[in-house]
Amino acid sequence: MAGTTPLLEVDNLHIAVQVADGFREVVRGVSLRADHGNALGLVGESGSGKTLTTSAIVRILPAAARITDGQVRLNGEDLTHASARRVAAIRGKEISLVVQDSLASLNPIMRVGKQVCEPLLLHHLVNRKRAASRAADMLRSLGLPDPARLTQGYPHEFSGGMRQRAMIATALIASPQLIIADEPTTALDATVQAQILDILARLNRDMGVALILISHDLAVVSEICDHIGVMYAGRIVETGSSRAILGQPMHPYTQALVESVPMSGLPRGSRLKAIPGEPPSIEAFPSGCPFSTRCRHATNICRQKEPELTARNEGRVACWHAEEIANGAGSRLAAVQTITAASIEGADPPVPRQPPEELLRVESITRHYRVPSAWPFLPPLHIHALDEVSLTVRRGETLGIAGETGCGKSTLANCLLRLADVDSGRILFRGHDITNIRGEELRRLRRYIQPIFQDPYGSLNPRQRVRSLVAEALTSHGTPAAERENRVIEVLQFVGLGAHFADKFPHELSGGQRQRVGIGRAIAINPELIIADEPVSALDVSVQAQVINLFMDLQRRFALTLIFISHDLRVVRHLSSHVAIMFLGKVIEYGPAEAVCTTPLHPYTAALLSSVPGISHDPSTGRLILRGDPPSPTSPPSGCRFRTRCPYAAATCAEVAPELQRHENGRMVACHFPGIASEFIGSGEGLGGRHQSVVAARQA
Amino acid sequence: MITYVSRRLGLLVPILVGITFITFMVSRAIPTDPVVAALGQQAADHPNIVAAYRAQWGLNESLLIQYLIYMKNLFHGNLGQSIYTHRPVAEDLLSYMPATIELAGFTILLSVFISVPLGVLAAVKRGTVVDLLVRLLTLIGVAMPIFWLALAGLELFYFHMGIVPGPGRLSPLLNPPPRVTGLFTIDSLLARQWGTFNNALAHLILPSLILATWTAGTLTRMTRTSMLAVLPQGYLNTARSKGASELYTILRHALPNALIPVVTIVGLVFGDLLTGVILIETLFSWPGIGRYAYEAAIYADFPAIIGITLVFGVTYSLVNLGVDVVYARLDPRIRTAMALGRR
Amino acid sequence: MGPVAAAEGRRAIAARGLSKLGQVARRDPQLAVSVVVLVLAAAAILGAGFLTSTSPSAQDVFHRLQPPNWAHPFGTDQLGRDVLARVLYGGRISLPAAVVVVLFGASVGTMLGMLAGYGGRTIDEVVMRVTDVVLAFPVLVLAMAVSAALGASLVNGIIALSAVWWPSYVRVCRGMIMELRERQFVVAARAAGRSSLNVLSRVILPNVIPALLVMAFVDVGRAILDFSILSFLGLGIRPPAPEWGSMVATGVEVMDQWWVATFPGLAILVVVFAFNLLGDSVRDALDPWVSGRR
């Protein structure tokens, strides 16, 4: 370590942020190093200070934040005290930034090409014309098929994946030595996320650019980083090689993070090791070890004194009990593997002799949205949100619905909830046709079907107290007041909120608490079916695990029938007995969860599975990385809608739309070549090579 | 875009019909005898003149028929005769319009030149004394009774200090330039009459400054708000991360984005401006539609009032249409939405 | 949700609003200033009888146009009336008139906006077309026309302004309802089994009204200004009632006697300014939504 000057060295960085009554230190002594060819991952939940830290490197801090101590050195030069002009000269040229939200990060009214080549012009590296051609080259090299069109277009005209590539192109164009990628894939679909991670990995590997990758998702970081730092409450609490962090986490927080992700290895329905509580708010870090309030190992010393980051084994950790924990926990990886083995053998749900009653039956419903154009008097756009979707849900089942943005899963939820009308088809609930019921009849139906929404902020009326929110359905269906109050308390306690929460307003609650209220509201009236639309995707990782556990408690305790919608196949798989995979308004595969996730029949399912960033992934194996982005739902491709992205598409795919057909074991798939991709998934090495050759062949 | 514009123009028709209908009905609600009002006393004593007039405007018919007749005449460019000026309303409107356009246009220009820098400054220096000052000033501007400000301004700057010319569009000693557009500044430039140009410009300054206290107040506030909304945007940090200086970031990335919503406000501000024009033109002897409107209201000159509401309504609608078009030109997102919509 | 819960909600909103206001006042001197000014103005207007013993309509033509002095701190006007008394008593006309105009405009506008936003496409089309027509009217010209047609008087001036005051509320209210309709918590309320009328009145409206109230607040200032313009043009009020705009108008004739126009002009400026300041602060504090008023 000593001797050579590292490319970037962050030394004991402190950052304070102005809050209501003064400054609060939110980054407290962070030290980092990054070197050519290295990839450093920073992991932490919201408020951990990871973004502030990296912003401080290039000195682009929010107005309220100040660097109070420490240094950032680039090739030995202190950037924290350099002139603004000097820092500007370094930005974009030596250090580039790729951030999360590509739509917000691109100037909406400037052509993409101009934005991509702006660093060249700002640093006077080449002339205008040359810069433009360099921009096109760069975009092409990132695998964008038609760079000329992209450079002439505006950001909103392109998909998230293309925009993110444009951002990367911008970061790369002046050949910087270091790229800082801050949650570069967070808002992207799984298949696109895989593409972007692939690009970043190659940059680092092949071009030797130093990389700092920031994410809340340990899995994502572990995909490409050789070194990982875990941040909590403004400090790095553990750092070490990826392998060590994942395999032998020493800090209880790291451990919990590793365990709170529902990975493919965990048996379905097993409880996740969720961290209790929520990440501390910057307004008030706990005293002593900030994690002590959530730590099951915490002792008095933890609550009194904050541990230093000290070297241990290969890495460094800041925990009073690191040694015991590391020893006690043993190799988690091994444990996981054994569990996996066990679960695969015995995981198949006990097939009931007598299939339970059909609770919900959906018969080829179709829903086309008319989206009014942004301007008045122009014809509306038609979005093929749902196209002849059929499903059956039996009592007690949990049906998981997975798919990417725009696949129609939320529309499906709204149609089933009868919050949206269908254009054709039938919906039967307990044998009754509820497709077109209205008024009082519809209102009565609500008693039996309840929703849980994604956005814990938007779905609670800010003007209602928790009590009245939870009691809403009860009130609407005439439950007497006394009974109502009892039920509210009961429900609140069940979802893990005390009775005293009844008097709070939503804005007084944290995200996790809100989502618990959302769940409590849904179960208060004892519905027969709950439809949950992305209920955990807006939550922090550790909180997400708590809520998933809550869902499992629900299933167990109330024998609920649940439709669980998520873009995250990990979560779906963990919770569901059955899964339906949707693509562009169609269900393309359906079947028992475990079967679908282990032996996907549809190439798209395979690709989704393959793109899940798995901690246990062996970076050397290839992945099925799909080309491009999902096609527009306003004009779906002919034939099989997946064919434009399918590595296996044949001529017939363009002509004939495959029907959803029965397969063995109650599985269904809509593909002309079912199982064509699943060969690879199960059979270990060698797959990657073949995938890549197939992909390469198609792309050529 | 063309279809869009023509659709919007098509929508003007019901608006105009609505405007004329309402004003027409209001005008018939007053006890004034339209014959006496329009023809004057002498003519009102001559039965055949009265009869001819009643026939022309269908005064013996029902109100609805009268309205239809009015619309028919309107369609032929006949807006009736002003009770106050005794001239055809259409002719009056045409002769007064350029003065108002010149004043309003200059005011808008002036407001934009004042507001944008002020608004940007206040937003960038948010929370500082500069910001506070700008906000106070703009609030005062918005709250100012401009009829009072106009009087005080004339008294002070013209009468006592003599640093601006007096009321009117041009010094009485100068002849107006040969009429091309009717805007003295432009016409004098076209005719290369520099003295006249300077004089016309000098006459514009005080009235438009006073008018601009309103519009600039609103615009500055909007610019500030809009700029504050843009400043935290990610793409500014992107620009900085590319190595852009703060000034470059503000001017090239933040400002263009911040100005887009401001453009739509210009359309709204224009409505206020029409109100202000009535007061300012009256106080500044500015021979425009505003003063005409004032006289018309004082004399319940309804033929003129209908004409003025029409002109104001059309102008307001057209300006807002123009604003929307400019808005679309400026914001590629809207453009795309329109293109998609057409398909 | 039953009436109890609704009442709770309302009380909660009020409590929240108040505590929020309290916080803001501490942090926001701007708010404090505006409140103090308005309270002083209200006190002066209500207590006009204590502040001056002169009647606002008592004439003394032999002491007309006197500059400010001890007997007449604001001087006298053309008819020898005490300008101070007229300014004070004038507030009793200007302020209530503006409040009535805004109340009327806001309630009519809100009702129409609710109809348009929640009543289906046809109603929406009809309401919005009518609104467009009125919006396309130059406010003052229409008010002038109405006033000219009905004759100048306090009531007619109020009618004239009210007639043009509602469209902006229709737009804002409709826009907010349209947006709220799609919000998840409203969808959730429907899913909970509320009837659509119940959703409108208990879920949507409580979220619309605070924003409209803030808007109405700012509008009182505007209404004072517009009413004074109408009076200035001789269309708002009948003599000899004192009204600030008409007082400035009479002052126009005698600009040399600056006090005749200046004091009522200042009164307008101060009160309208305070209302704007107040609206500004409250808007910032309570609801960022209203700023997108269009």
Next chain:
Amino acid sequence: MKQDNRRLGKRQYSLPGAQPSRREFLQHSAVATALTSLMSSAVAGATSAQAAQPKKLDTLVVAVQEGDTRTIDPDDADELTVPIFLRAIYDQMVTFPGSIVTRVVPDFANKWEVSSDGLTYVFALNPNIKFSNGKPATPEDVIFSYNRQRYLKGPASWFQDGVKSIEKTGTHEITIKLNSINVDWLFLLTSPFLSIESAEMVKAHGGTGAQSAAATDTAVAWLDQHSAGSGPFILDGWQHGSQLTVSRNPYYWGKPAPFDRVVFRFVEEATVQRDLLVRGDVQFAMNLSPDIAASLQGQRNIGVLDVPSLATVWLGINVNLNPALKHPKTWEAIKYAIDYDGMAQLYKGGGKPIASCLPPGLPNALPIDERIKQDLSRAKAALAAAGYPNGFPMVLTYASGQLYYNVPASLIATYVQENLNRVGIKVNLRPVPSTEELTEIRAGKLEAFIHEWGLDYVGWTDVLPLFAPGGHVAGPRQNWYPNYSRDAQKIADLAKEATMTLDPKKQQTLCWEAQRLMNEVGPFAWLFEPYIQIGYRTDVVKSVSTNPVWYVDVGTVELV
């Protein structure tokens, strides 16, 4: 000739009014005040001027309200704002000697004879008069002008109503016959609406004097921008809302003006006119409000001319509407409750008290010391006699925004209201637009109103008979007819007899008697006669002739 001269009670900027003559000054007339004050200030200016470098002025600028000026065609115009312009560019058959309006002097006509029956007038035309195209004037031009006015059927065509025939009876002689006696007919001929234009020039631009003129004449537009007259100036052009410009007529038969051009600059606000005047940007400000005029008195280099308007502002009562106002005693209460002297504080130099409907400047006016003065005890007694000891409510209508010349109607009305309130009469003021007020007055629908009566031409016959019971004003507007009472019948008879009486002495006796009786029993309270107050630069203007009709005759301006 029963015309409201004020078509619609416009803002009274310009009224036909008293006037000035071009060259002749008399010191004896009641109207001479204006002139005298002008002369004295002019003299003062000249003597004390320490010869402040008489800078050469080639453009005279006059700030004036454009008002309702619709056309400058003398045969079509009738608006009260126009005479000042017409007088600058046209001549009339006869005119007034300066400010004197009690007799006429030659203008287009050198001399004239009236037949003993008063029906035939023979005019000898001045052979030296040339039009602005250099051609001499002929009787045909007169005939053309009068016929064109008659047949255009414009609002001013009634001027020709009394004319039976016009004939050329010599190279420079013309004979006009009337239908009936009009003791004021020569006065009528002074009106600028009876200007004489060149037949040749007007015909060349589409004008015609034929019977079909209303349909075929197309010269009006041309005459709006050009002139065809013989006055001291030629019309250069007229821009609505901006200005009207005239320049010196090279063929003018009289004394040429000492400057090249006159710009009539349209300025509607009195304060602005004042500002322009004080700053020296204009030499005349035609529409000063009384307070402004007062503030200008004694200012360096500024003079103010007070010109009587010959108009009458009165409070009229409809004897038929409000039950309380049906009683002549309540009229008396109103008449005696008003503080006329206090009112003088309001209108200052912008008015003078009057003793009856005839302003003092007109022949046969009741002597001013016979006017009614406030007498509260008499007013209260009258109220008690009428059975309303505690007063009664009434509605008083006036035209909002109107100025009686430069005195705001609302000021007067508010004052009257307060005066009447003092004796218990609860007056509810009702300001309405002037159009509406006029409509309602004409229809006899207003129980009480304040209104202004201006002259169509200078003559007592345009006033007194109209206010007599059953007259154009008293009858339809106030429902006061001769059969109302014996006194009413008597007044009507007196007035009628006066118009038939040629002997001035007897005429005056009859008129005075009628006026006295009206003051006793009539439903009128005479408020005041408005004055036009004109500001001018004494450092530039030495003298000018003023007049109730055209206010300032720019052709008579003499420079310092």
